[in-house]
Amino acid sequence: AKITILISVSYLAQQYFIDQTIDQMEFFKKFAIAAVVPLALILAQPDKGSTLIIVGTLLVIGYLSDFDRRVLVTIAVVGFIGFAFLSLKDDYSRARVVTMFNPWADYYGAGYQLAQGFYAFGSGGIFGVGFGFSRQKYSYLPMAHNDFIFAVIGEELGFIGVLGLLAVFGALVWAGFKIARYAPDLTGRLIAAGCTSMFIIQAFVNIGGVLGLLPLSGKPLPFISYGGSTIMSSILMVGLLMSVSRQSRLPETEYDRQRASWSIAEEQDTFDAPGFAGLTMVDGGVGVGMPLPRSSRPKSSAQSSARPSRGVLRSRDDDAPQGRITTDASGRRRIDLGPSASDRLRGNNRARR
Template identity: 35%
Template sequence: MSAKGAKHLLPADPILTGCVLALLSFSVLMVYSTSISVAEVRYNDPLRIIGHWLVYIPVGLTIMWLLSRVEVTWWRAIALPVLAVAIVMMVAVLVPGLGREINGAQRWFSLLGLTLQPVELLKPAVVIYMAYYMGSFPDRLNSFSSGLAPMLVVLLASLALLLLQPDFGSAALLSAVCFAMWFVGGVPIRHLALLTLTFVPMAVIVLIAEPYRLKRLTSFLEPWSDPYGSGYQLIQSMIAFGSGGVVGTGVGQGVQKLFYLPEVFTDFISASIGEELGLVGIVALILLFSLLLGRGIWLAIQCEEMFPRLLVLGCVMILGIAFIINLGAAMGLLPTKGMPMPFVSYGGSALIGECVLIGLILSVQRHRPGNMRLPRNPKGSKQKSRSASNNGQEHFA
């Protein structure tokens, strides 16, 4: 970042960062409560999992802070190199000997005893590229071949690599985010409608092509048809929510975490929250995350330029859709899908990816003079405000 840009660096948005810190505090409490029994049995050390989590959190926050200091124009400049690196890593993880397979999916690299998922780089990389393309070439968007087609190629390549892992959930999430960005970015409705009519049958084919995906769908509709098989996890999750009632059983007093509910401190941590903190805890979690998403959307609306607006919107959409999928699956409202709850579920790669997304949002917010509308002069002098806004736009052009 240039010295000139440093003079305009604003403090990180207190609402956004406050929500992140509150969610992480929530996470530390629940990961500790839900992981001690599992860690005792697996590693003979009840503090093993929470110990790792307390290492990941400061690493993620440091990455978030560093990225927030980067000028927005840098993200536009490196959009293509970042996307290329993400694609190469997604290909490399599929190579035997390089990628690591866990539970039948090859999505991880092992490095110094830690597991890293390249999809957590792919998500922000695709968002940056889409924002870059629509912000740089708005005149091309009315044409399918020169407007939507290049972005569609990037999305399809990303989806193909995700399905090879396989990771149907991330593929669906990335598709939804890109469609939302295209809509806001100005891609004609007729192109999006045609694309939707093509994507839906393809998604159905991909869904029924693998028996386990179809089984997840049927177990979601009627989990009691196979209570000890495909419906087991959802049934145990629903029992946890039901046991919690309004105020919960109390932190540390939950029963489902005692090897009844698999993945209790990762994908199904919301079920344990419902059991130990009850409806009150779930409502508090929803309100806290709604505040984070609402603040992110407000920051996107304040952006005057298309690139930062779409950049913020894409990051907010990834976090919001992931939250809805995680909570909806645990409550039986959506098909079961292994997707962590942002900033709450245990998972080092996921946390770092989420901190990257918040770092990108804060990068736009902290360099506000060139990207966001300035507040009106309290004395009514609109000319000075307009002049300052124009100067900022020239600085970031």
Template identity: 40%
Template sequence: MALKKKSPDFLIFLSVLLLLGIGIIMVFSSSQYVAYYQTYDPGLKTGDAFVFLRRQLFNALLGIIAMVFVMKINYQKLKIFAKPGIIISFILLAVILIKGVGIEINGATRWLGVGPFQIQPSEIFKLALVLFLAKYLSERQHLMKSFKEGLLLPLALMGGACLLIMKQPDLGTAMTIAGTTIVMLWAAGARKSHLAMLVAAGLVLVVAAIVLEPYRMARIFAFLDPWQDPQDTGFQTVQSLLAIGSGGLAGVGLGYGRAKMFYLPERHTDFIFAVIAEELGFIGGTAVILLFLLFVWRGLKVAVSSPESFGSLLAVGVTSMVGIQAIINLGVVTGSLPVTGITLPFISYGGSSLLFSLAGVGLLLNVSRYAGSDR
């Protein structure tokens, strides 16, 4: 007997639309100055302050279309895409590392495409992994106490993907994928002892990855004391903290921030929250955080009230993916975590991140249409 369908969760939909709206406004505010005066990208014309706004509006439109499309399909029918999706996205992660194939930007090779038409395979993989794990774990919940039969394949996928993504390099996305996998394994019923060992092993690998790369060690020292070298290794963190601190309670006013005027790097992407805090103050920054908390709360409620395990694990996966990524980004921007490049979901400028994040929301809203219903 089919599940009864109802309206999607309104608060999830509202929180995402509000975050998306804030993002579009702040992408324009944070990018207009450098877009007008920019000289570092030969593909952009100097004097066009609206270039990033137009692109973000286009990205948002595509993302909303993807969200609505995914929301309308019965999520049970999406199971057929789980296996081919994870295989294709894994192959793309490997292909991107072939010399001459992947597009390198600021020393990182994370994109495939031609000219302005670029896509980030790691964003595809995040969503594909959630779909695959939801199907795989829901069919093997009776085996989750066994490391070999329940956990081995998910961990192999996670480990292989994280290694490929670290080669790009992209520590933030690798941490998001690892965190999402662990949360989904926990939700599926894995032993706490197994998860504790995995977390411990993961921390050892992260430390090793930091120690073996001089630039990551420099970031750790800059994290511990960014003011020791404020013009070099600590520059990003120092400028971010200055922007946040200058915002005060109510901010300096929308559009009146100074950090975006070539002081703060990545002002419209990874560090956009610093511009939000400067221009909208503690009130604006807190509002953004509360919207993310609302999203996570409602997402977990959908997971708990889902009538079957596949939908429940889908909801857990999407919610944890967005929540963990937001925590990492906010931690970096506020100096609570070492600098690593990762966007703030729904807010930062970026095509792939926004498109696949909104597609993930479509999955969550899809599950919410059946949450609490009877068969």
């Protein structure tokens, strides 16, 4: 549902803000079908964690689409108030909020999992107990392979390992928004930014819950937690990022400008570079600065007065055929450098015989 909502809303934004093929009323109707109805169904499950992730992603999409900032702020404030109300409405949700502030108040009840996660972090220290040597994951910490995998990482790899994992997520965010920056159109930009936002918001919700900064939501850590659906959705979003990256338009560099300026001169066979004034290429010669093939070099000093071999530069006053500019079957202009090296070698072998 998250990926479907993301793609649908990104395409609607392209139609409304850039292409202007739909009016405002049609935009809101399609937005309600593509985003509001699925969000209402997700919230009715209830799944407040997924709702928070999707709403946060939609706010990022609205911001990048140059949507009215006052409307976005209003939606964010109303959404925060509504989320707080829903979190305090039910008993189990209220227990999660209370446990967030003091898990030891109900150590053997709602606060047990969070307290065991704190013990895991405390056991890890700075450098950890070693990869694979966690003790909390053996029936002490509930859902150690899924919701609380971050606590196991803190125990096994320590504070250094936690910082390394956060650095990896930071690199993912940087790469994702860089792809969004150079996307070919608004749809690609919003898809790339939306996928990146989903990654970082979901990681923030999971890590915040494990550290006691947010109520526990049960959302897995992207790419790390065990689970088929979360891994599949993460891989699909990475595929969307790669698809947008392949179509990206990077800024032109000096190398690109130099490469674009390389073209065949119109009937120009004279070298104007310093040190080559007044020289022309003999028919079949190679480019300036390129090593001459062994078969193209003079065989002895006795041949110096004869006609130069292929690939030797001589004065333009000499009456010798020059490199020909031809057009191939596809219409591209080429410089005909004469027979290939293998043909010249066969010719030399026949001459020796």
